[in-house]
Amino acid sequence: MQRRLQNINYLDVVLWLIRVAIIVFVLWGTIATLRENPYSSRNWIDFIVLGIAQGSMYALIAIGYTLVYGVLFMINFAHGEFFMSGIMTATVFIAGPLDASGYMNKHPILSLLLILLVAMLTSVGVALLTERVAYRPLRKAPRLVPLITAIGASFFLQYTFRGLYGSEVKPFPVINILSGKIPFLGTEILRSQMVVIVVTIFMLIGLYLFIMRSKTGKAIRAVAEDKDVAALMGIDVDRTIAITFALGASMAGAAGVLYALVFRQVHFFMGFLPGLKAFTAAVLGGIGSIPGAAIGGLFLGIFESVGPPLFLDGLNVPAYHQLKDVITFTLLVLILIFRPQGILGERLGEKKA
Amino acid sequence: MQTVKSFTLRNAVIYGLQAGLITTLISMVGMVELFSKRQIVTGVMTTAQVFILLAPALFSYLTARQAQKNNSLLFSSVTGFTSSLPMILLVLLATIFNLREYLVNVSPTLIATLTFGQGAILGSIILAVVTTILGFVSAWLFGLDDKFRKPILTGIMWTLLVGIFSEILQERLRAFFGRSFTSLIIKSKALNPVVAVILLIAIITLTYFWQQRGDSIKQRFANRFVGQQSNKAFYQRIALFALLLILPLLLGTYLSEVVNNVGIFVLMGLGLNIVVGFAGLLDLGYVAFFAIGAYVMAILTSEGALGIADTSFWLALPVSVLAAVIAGLLLGTPVLRMRGDYLAIVTLGFGEIIRIMAGSDTLKSYIGGAQGILQIPKPVFFSITLLKPGQLYYIILIGVLLAWFISTRLSNSRLGRQWMAMREDEDVAEAMGINLVNTKLLAFAIGAGFSGLAGAIFASKLTSIFPYSFDLLKSINVLSLIIVGGIGSLPGVVVGAFILVGLPEILREFAEFRLWMYGALLIVMMLAKPEGFWPSAIQKRELHASDENVTTEEQAAAD
Numbered sequence: 001m002q003r004r005l006q007n008i009n010y011l012d013v014v015l016w017l018i019r020v021a022i023i024v025f026v027l028w029g030t031i032a033t034l035r036e037n038p039y040s041s042r043n044w045i046d047f048i049v050l051g052i053a054q055g056s057m058y059a060l061i062a063i064g065y066t067l068v069y070g071v072l073f074m075i076n077f078a079h080g081e082f083f084m085s086g087i088m089t090a091t092v093f094i095a096g097p098l099d100a101s102g103y104m105n106k107h108p109i110l111s112l113l114l115i116l117l118v119a120m121l122t123s124v125g126v127a128l129l130t131e132r133v134a135y136r137p138l139r140k141a142p143r144l145v146p147l148i149t150a151i152g153a154s155f156f157l158q159y160t161f162r163g164l165y166g167s168e169v170k171p172f173p174v175i176n177i178l179s180g181k182i183p184f185l186g187t188e189i190l191r192s193q194m195v196v197i198v199v200t201i202f203m204l205i206g207l208y209l210f211i212m213r214s215k216t217g218k219a220i221r222a223v224a225e226d227k228d229v230a231a232l233m234g235i236d237v238d239r240t241i242a243i244t245f246a247l248g249a250s251m252a253g254a255a256g257v258l259y260a261l262v263f264r265q266v267h268f269f270m271g272f273l274p275g276l277k278a279f280t281a282a283v284l285g286g287i288g289s290i291p292g293a294a295i296g297g298l299f300l301g302i303f304e305s306v307g308p309p310l311f312l313d314g315l316n317v318p319a320y321h322q323l324k325d326v327i328t329f330t331l332l333v334l335i336l337i338f339r340p341q342g343i344l345g346e347r348l349g350e351k352k353a
Numbered sequence: 354m355q356t357v358k359s360f361t362l363r364n365a366v367i368y369g370l371q372a373g374l375i376t377t378l379i380s381m382v383g384m385v386e387l388f389s390k391r392q393i394v395t396g397v398m399t400t401a402q403v404f405i406l407l408a409p410a411l412f413s414y415l416t417a418r419q420a421q422k423n424n425s426l427l428f429s430s431v432t433g434f435t436s437s438l439p440m441i442l443l444v445l446l447a448t449i450f451n452l453r454e455y456l457v458n459v460s461p462t463l464i465a466t467l468t469f470g471q472g473a474i475l476g477s478i479i480l481a482v483v484t485t486i487l488g489f490v491s492a493w494l495f496g497l498d499d500k501f502r503k504p505i506l507t508g509i510m511w512t513l514l515v516g517i518f519s520e521i522l523q524e525r526l527r528a529f530f531g532r533s534f535t536s537l538i539i540k541s542k543a544l545n546p547v548v549a550v551i552l553l554i555a556i557i558t559l560t561y562f563w564q565q566r567g568d569s570i571k572q573r574f575a576n577r578f579v580g581q582q583s584n585k586a587f588y589q590r591i592a593l594f595a596l597l598l599i600l601p602l603l604l605g606t607y608l609s610e611v612v613n614n615v616g617i618f619v620l621m622g623l624g625l626n627i628v629v630g631f632a633g634l635l636d637l638g639y640v641a642f643f644a645i646g647a648y649v650m651a652i653l654t655s656e657g658a659l660g661i662a663d664t665s666f667w668l669a670l671p672v673s674v675l676a677a678v679i680a681g682l683l684l685g686t687p688v689l690r691m692r693g694d695y696l697a698i699v700t701l702g703f704g705e706i707i708r709i710m711a712g713s714d715t716l717k718s719y720i721g722g723a724q725g726i727l728q729i730p731k732p733v734f735f736s737i738t739l740l741k742p743g744q745l746y747y748i749i750l751i752g753v754l755l756a757w758f759i760s761t762r763l764s765n766s767r768l769g770r771q772w773m774a775m776r777e778d779e780d781v782a783e784a785m786g787i788n789l790v791n792t793k794l795l796a797f798a799i800g801a802g803f804s805g806l807a808g809a810i811f812a813s814k815l816t817s818i819f820p821y822s823f824d825l826l827k828s829i830n831v832l833s834l835i836i837v838g839g840i841g842s843l844p845g846v847v848v849g850a851f852i853l854v855g856l857p858e859i860l861r862e863f864a865e866f867r868l869w870m871y872g873a874l875l876i877v878m879m880l881a882k883p884e885g886f887w888p889s890a891i892q893k894r895e896l897h898a899s900d901e902n903v904t905t906e907e908q909a910a911a912d
Contacts, residue, residue, distance in 0.1 A: 141883070165457060322709070322715065323709070323715060326713075332698070333702045
């Protein structure tokens with residue numbers, strides 16, 4: 001007993017040392033930056049708006065992780081690929097030809113809706129197929145098994161789409177009404193970023209209402225609570241899980257379109273990093289919670305765009321802008337180590353993690 | 354399995370469509386076209402055709418297995434026929450529309466391969482006829498007595514394999530038997546048709562007789578060693594060791610290089626096997642330790658601007674391993690309390706952090722940023738510089754044997770059993786008095802040490818290292834190979850490395866589809882053979898026990 005106590009203390013000491021070191025590092029960097037003050041307040045607002053736009057996309061993707069984790073307690077590693085598959089297909093089959101024929105700029109709203117529809121449907125199709133082939137047969141298997149198939153599915157999908165559409169970066173056409181800036185609260189923001197933020201807000205509200213008010217939403221919540229009891233209450237568990245995957249994938253498909261609007265290019269590998277970051281966002285907000293995913297996404301987006309200049313610039317870290325992803329991954333690691341229940345603290349004891 | 358009650362025509366059609374869709378996907382991502390140049394039998398058969406016909410044959414065989422005996426021939430033919438429909442649809446669509454504008458790999462070559470070069474209409478008919486016959490033949494094969502079926506299947510399989518690898522075989526045969534003899538057997542990188550037929554018949558007869566007489570021969574052989582079991586194992590080991598020693602002489606430069614690459618992955622695999630297989634800690638950032646080993650070796654020995662010490666390979670080697678072990682302890686400590694998938698994601702995060710840091714300009718003045726470190730000398734052994742793959746082989750061999758020795762000794766030691774107890778249930782293990790902190794840290798440290806060793810050898814083998822050699826894909830690579838070989842099984846690591854690393858290097862067409870194949874393999878292995886190709890005894894027993902539960906439940910759900 002004595003020995004065990006000592007061991008736990010040693011671990012706690014290490015963890016506390018890490019905590020203190022990080023707090024000191026962040027505070028020191030922030031104070032140093034603020035003292036030098038290399039950025040104007042205008043810069044900071046730009047950083048924050050960019051962060052919100054980025055974070056909206058993360059939020060939409062994070063919904064998929066959270067929903068699936070909620071019902072299956074499984075990290076759907078392939079979710080980033082659902083995001084990629086939709087917009088890749090829509091770009092190749094819809095956006096490219098529409099732009100070439102000039103239809104895109106004549107009827108931009110209609111074209112965008114068509115692109116959105118195709119992207120969402122493709123993502124949903126890919127998700128349902130993946131769920132059916134790679135996850136459903138393994139529902140009773142040990143926990144690591146579905147994670148491994150998810151990793152497999154992720155790479156399989158990436159390279160399938162690479163094989164289908166080619167490995168080069170594909171340009172997403174410029175839409176005239178979405179280029180340029182509009183004034184907003186005394187500053188100017190990009191129209192595309194505005195669209196991203198507005199669309200995200202509507203989709204999140206819609207999803208929240210669907211989960212909370214509709215009968216299907218109720219079934220999803222019941223399955224998340226307890227699959228066996230839900231089955232006893234007459235809920236088709238397999239179908240509900242499939243619907244959950246479809247919901248998450250449709251959000252990811254929409255996020256893909258928003259991504260393409262902002263960055264104007266698509267690529268078969270584009271799902272990996274946003275997927276991982278959205279997972280970070282989901283964990284940050286408290287995995288399993290939908291408002292958590294939204295908050296986590298926004299927080300991560302802002303953190304990522306404000307973080308590097310705020311923490312690292314003042315410390316004279318060379319080439320700090322290349323370390324954006326390092327900050328995200330560090331945040332991911334730190335949350336998982338120190339607060340795996342996230343900001344909103346959904347119930348998630350050590351048992352389930 | 355044979356007693357599935359209601360296998361109807363509908364099921365046969367569904368099987369056929371599935372097979373057809375799989376084949377169409379394989380065609381559309383470009384695999385078929387890529388392999389259309391690699392012939393198996395000169396002028397008769399290419400690897401691409403095997404790829405097209407594999408899924409229909411397999412699914413027809415499955416149909417035959419599940420259908421009732423009296424109509425299995427019909428059902429399998431139906432499966433074979435329907436499997437051609439998606440492909441024919443693709444052919445027709447591609448002839449009517451210019452699909453290539455959207456799907457880059459639907460090329461004229463692909464269509465020509467699918468239609469046997471006979472044009473869309475005639476070709477489609479031929480394709481349908483061929484798959485139907487294939488379905489019929491599969492069912493007929495299934496209906497045959499075991500006595501004949503096994504030799505025939507073995508014969509077909511080995512002839513195809515020899516044909517696929519004929520290019521590399523040709524090179525080796527030339528080295529040993531000269532040009533004129535080789536050109537008799539292998540013509541323009543594929544088997545001579547006559548030789549192919551002879552080979553097929555020879556293998557079938559040999560397998561047939563081995564099946565009939567093999568047991569008695571084995572028995573006679575075993576009788577000579579009665580009471581000398583340990584002696585027999587000893588001789589086997591000596592023979593294996595001798596083979597390993599002269600391997601580079603047999604293989605030649607190119608194959609030695611392939612074996613070296615496999616060896617480095619075996620070394621990493623043995624390390625990850627301790628972490629994932631023995632201790633059950635899924636580590637997705639395993640490449641980080643490989644990177645640390647490589648970078649330490651590079652910085653210590655490089656003759657370029659970034660080298661700081663100019664030490665020899667032998668001096669730098671233990672330092673690299675030590676650095677990796679320390680890194681294993683450092684990264685292992687904060688994650689001690691995590692389990693399962695969260696652990697996987699955190700380690701993935703660590704791996705990515707290290708890779709991005711290595712590639713960024715932040716640390717450029719120390720480790721070279723994206724330009725990496727150059728001018729790393731090759732190892733020198735008593736004033737002989739080990740330049741050739743055949744020489745470097747021995748260093749890798751020693752490393753692998755060392756890691757193998759440590760792994761076998763550990764697996765049955767007190768520590769190994771603690772790991773396995775922890776893998777099964779951490780709480781119970783802790784209650785049994787196992788010190789989780791030490792046990793986990795030791796797993797991380799030893800695994801990291803092997804990986805660091807592999808990285809150090811890798812650095813001096815390539816003489817230059819770049820951050821992109823250390824991305825997540827490498828971790829996935831190593832994870833895949835231990836899963837394919839069998840989690841927790843040492844021979845499995847070697848088997849997995851040869852399948853996943855060696856094969857794509859010999860069949861260079863695979864290179865582009867390596868990860869595609871890995872992804873598919875991970876899923877298929879988990880679904881069909883979760884214990885791997887060469888499972889450890891424990892794993893096999895466990896997974897089969899749980900398998901039975903799953904299949905019965907699945908059947909219940911299906912009914």
